[in-house]
Amino acid sequence: MALLQIQEPGGKQAKPLHRRAVGIDLGTTNSLVSASCGPGVETLPDSAAQHLLPSVVHYSKGKPPLVGVEAKALLVDDPLNTIASVKRLLGKSLSELKAKQDYLPFEFDEARADGAPAILTEAGSKDVVQISADILSALVERAEASLKGALEGAVITVPAYFNDAQRQQTKDAAQLAGLNVLRLLNEPTAAAVAYGLDSNDQGNVVVFDLGGGTFDVSLLSLKNGVFEVLATGGDTSLGGDDIDHAIAEWIAAQLQESAAVAVPSVAKLRQLANAAKHELSDKPQTAIVINQFSALLEESTLKKLTADMIRRTIMSCRRVLRDAGLAVADIDNIVMVGGSTRMPLVRDAVAEFFGKTPLTDIDPDKVVAIGAGIQADVLIGNKSPDSFLLLDVNPLSLGIETMGELVEKIIPRNTTIPVAKAQEFTTFKDGQTVMSLHVVQGERELVSDCRSLARFELRDIPAMVAGAAKIRVSFQVDADGLLSVSAEELSTGKKAEIQVKPSYGLKSSVIEEMLQDSQSHAKIDMEARSIKEAQLEATQLLDAIANALLVDGNLLSREEADSLAESIKALENTMTSGGSVQIHAATEELNQASSDFAAKRMDLHIANALRGESIDAVEK
Amino acid sequence: MAISISSTAAAHVAEQLADRGHGIGIRVGVKTTGCSGMAYVLEFVDKLEVGDEIFEEQGVKIIVDPKSLVYIDGTEMDFVKHGVNEGFEFKNPNAKGECGCGESFSI
Amino acid sequence: MQSLIRNYFTLFNLPEACELDQESLSAEYRRQQGEVHPDRFANAEEPEKLRAVQLSSYLNEAYETLKSPLRRAAYLLSLRDIDVEQVNQNDLSMDLLLEQIQLREKLDELPIDESALASLDALRSEVNVKLEKQEKKFAEFFDLENFNEAKKVYHELQFLYKLSAEIDAGEEIRLGY
Structure with missing residues (x-):
């Protein structure tokens, strides 16, 4: 039977129940969950008041998986059973992962029939969907404790560049975690939603998302409560890690020059570099100290070190503008997402390119989760359906x-x-x-x-x-x-x-x-494509002539047959070795060489047809 | 003559009454409508009517008017979840048929 | 789904003409998407969800067709039963082909680095001027119901748009993507 709700006396509609829906930012490094609490949507903290959940899972025999800070603490001591950055493995086959140069400290399950990557842990074989589901379950648990009840739906964000396989696996993981997926939402879109509703703006919004390892830029138009994604782009191997890397290399170079102390481990250098980067977010300079050695890193030096990376992010912005057919002057707002956008150098470069100060009011680590939470609230029906619509x-x-x-x-x-x-x-x-x-x-x-x-x-x-x-x-x-x-x-x-x-x-x-x-590769592709097309054309001609020779070869004199065979051979040779122009030329030559033969066949068939036999019958 | 309520249903009623901020309890009854004759009524009660019967179950006051009582005596009220939908459900020993939508029943 | 097959202009309450008010088109598109988009049916039953996907897809197709001047031109001709896929060699004048070859040579001769960006911009403006001119010409012929001439101009527009796309691709290569 249908389920009833308690009505107001006299049959008036009672205030609709607030339904529990969350937004989830399932990140490579950290994940967050958000829900509407009172007037706005906020990210939900755990019992230790931490909002960010490290996306790390640790498996041990006979125990439920550990997720988050505790799991992260085991990364060094128990690398075989502790899995971080599972998001990078989504949508990949085992062979693809192995072909990658990156060292993965896991033992993969070779016995799996479907070729999907699964990691052998103490608690058994765990595939990427299961591991992602375990992270999601931890977030669900946190949300259900906070909202005091079972969740009815969730919006989960995915990077804009995620392909079909990666989206499908994200959805599968959510279903495995018992979630009703209301929508998969692109991360930059979620960020714009987080700002869009607060400020009720009209116009074009650029979302600039510079995370630890990837860079995404999207252009959205917001009008009458409808978001329309006009274009997306980015660079999937660019992020804050590269900035750390550049600083680390600079430190190493300084050390070698001074020769006062030995160059420390790469991990140590990275740590120093990261700390220096954070220092430079508030100060014009910072000192890097290793034993007796000390070097001063100034903002101007950092600017030089990161110039190329920042230039690449701006080029992506330019390209997205062009894809959407807009000019810099058409952009009304720029939303900053991702920890790396805290760097003043990044903010300045963006402000300079667009001629506007970017929006940084919402914590760049939380903004995606907050947007997802807002969208979840709308989709589950807590907000009036007219409030806004997303077109992705x-x-x-x-x-x-x-x-x-x-x-x-x-x-x-x-x-x-x-x-x-x-x-x-x-x-x-x-x-x-x-x-x-x-x-x-x-x-x-x-x-x-x-x-x-x-x-x-x-x-x-x-x-x-x-x-x-x-x-x-x-x-x-x-x-x-x-x-x-x-x-x-x-x-x-x-x-x-x-x-x-x-x-x-x-x-x-x-x-x-x-x-x-x-x-x-656009240029190379063009030639490769031309060659392929020329080869195809040549193959079709060769096939046609071979068929014709089988049927009507007797129409040719010996000399004619020899000369045709020569042209055929010439084309066959050119086909495998030549460029598109040569293949075209050889094809054309064979066409010419075979034209007399074709004419003879045509005459014969017409004569046959006139005698009352169908052409079809002759062909056989 | 009695109406029973599951502990889950009682908890939800109490929660919704508390959310609403006022009200004595809930009214359970029937009205004539729908394809097969009668439909359930489920509403908050601010004021008692003449002849209302009051049942107290699991700390919740359930109010039924005398006419309805004949039809729903012995009914059990539960709170269930079906997928993303949740709400109250009645198990009526007197009901003989339900229409497809389940909002009406005949006796 | 039969009810869907309607004239795109009627769908957006616009006059069936070459000139088009982009603002009205986009406003009406957004309004209608607001009614049919799958997000409005996130909690609905499966058949309703499916219908939302179909309606919304149809609306997107109609919008994209009218939004692009080139696709709009082809669509207008198709409404007059003119098949733009059928290209008659005689429709293309020698002058046009020569001009296209010259423009293409200009594009190919540019150096493959960032120094070519300014020249690319100049070439793009040149093409844009021609595009604007031809779009006007198309509208004139179309309004005079001279569909044969309109079709010839359409093919010229096709060339120009193709060239414009190649300039974009050339810019991407030089921007280091």
Whole structure:
């Protein structure tokens, strides 16, 4: 039966119950949970008044997992059973992780059938979804204690550049932790939400998110309570860690110059560098002291050390502006997210580029979680539905493999989601009854450089000549950014469909590098694509001539046959070694060389047709 | 003649009464409506009506008007969660059929 | 879903014309997204959620089509039963092709480093001026219901937009992405 709520006397609607919904920032280093408490949304502290939960999990035999500060304390003593930065492993296959140079101190479970990475711990084999779920469970526990009751829904944030596999695994982890996922929300969008509602602004907002290891920038437009993400971009290997690294190298160089003391360990240098960086947030200079050695690090030196990194962040801003077709003057607000935006040098550079002081009122570590909490409150129904709406975009292009290992983009990046797009394809060979579809994600032109998302087949296509069948491939991306693909043969209505789930064990470049890759390789791609296309054209011509020779070879004189064979050989040789121009030329030559043969065949077939035989019959 | 209430339901009633800040208890009754005849009434009570019966269960006052009492005698009130929905549920030994929506019942 | 197949201009309460008030389009788009977006149905039953995804996707497609001048032009022609996918070689004048080749050569000859950024900006402005001119021309022909000429201008616009995208790609390479 339907569930009843207590009404006001006389049937008046009682004040609706406040439903418990939270926002979760599931971070690489730290995670946070937020909920509406009284007038606004706040992050929830643990019993020790700590808001940040270190995203570290420790497993031991026969005990529930330890999450947070206690687990972090065991990182050095028990590295095999203590897992940090699991977010970096999401959506990856075991082989991809192993191919990466980064040293991971874990023992992976080789016995897993699906190729998904799982770590062997004292408490058994734990995959990345399980580990993420354990972090989420700790946050849920904290929230339920604080809100005095079971949670009814959660909004979980993900980086804007997260691909389909990473989003899907984040959602799976939340479901494993017993959460009802109201929405996966892009982190920069969440940050803008946190500011947008407080200040009730209209206009264009840039979200500048410089974390420990990644940099994200997004451009949103806010109008009449509707957020629209106009463009996103960034640099997945740029963050505060790089700044620490640059300072550490400078310290090492100073030490070597003075030769007074030995250079300490890398870890020690990093620690000193990090401390110096924090000092310089408030002071113009700081002294670095190691035993008898002392060096003065001034803001001007730090500026030089970080100039290149800061320049790269500004270049990303420029690019996002261009993607959205806006100029610097069109930007009304800049929101700062991530601990590294506390650095005055970063703030100054951003202020200089945009000609405006960026917003820093909300703690840059908490702003994403707060935005997620606000969105959760709206989605669960605590806030009036008119209050605001978020329109998000897909961060990476989605496409399908076509002949010659080329990618045909179906949904370009920065398209507002949800989105549905369809494109028609056709068969490549005569009598082809099966079409295999390979769905990929990424910006590059060649399949091998993009992320493979899924493969499936459309069967029972009626046998027709090449190019006659019409197959419509439809892509649908939902509001969480998750993709489903269907293919339909239009004459028969035969359909095949797939919900894209993470696929493992496929050779592909590492996802974080993909966005950057696509740009630096644009030039090479163009030529690679041209070669592929030329090869394809050549193959089709060679196939056609080979078929024709089989059927009507007797039409040629010996000399004619020899000369044609020579041109064929020339094209075959050029195809494997030449550039696109040479292949085109050789193809054209063969075309010319075979034109007499083609004319003879045509004459013969027309003559046959006139005699009452169908061309089809002759072809057989 | 009696109406019973589960401890979970009682706790929720008490909490909502406290949130509301005033009220004697809750009224449980029936009214004629819906596809199969009658629907439950569940509301806060600020003032008693003539003839109201009062049951005190688990520290909660449940108020029923005499006409309704005939139909809902022996009913058990519970508080349950179905997915993301939560609310009160009635188990009525007198009900013979429920409509699809569950808000009405016939006797 | 049949009810969805409507004229995009009607959908946004706009006159069916080349000139378009971007502000009205965007305001009406936001208003309608506010009603159909899946976020409004986060707690609804599965069929309702699915319908929200479909309606919202449809709205996005309509909006993107009208927002872009090039896509809008193609859409307007398609409403007059003119297939812009069918390109007739004679539709493209020699002058146009030569001009395109020259512009492309200019782009290819630029040095592959940041020193080319100013030249890229100049080239972009040059293309933008041409784009604006051709967009006006398209509107003129279209309003005169001379759809054959309008289609020719559309193909010129296609060239210019393609070139514009290549200038952008060239800038990305030089910005070190």
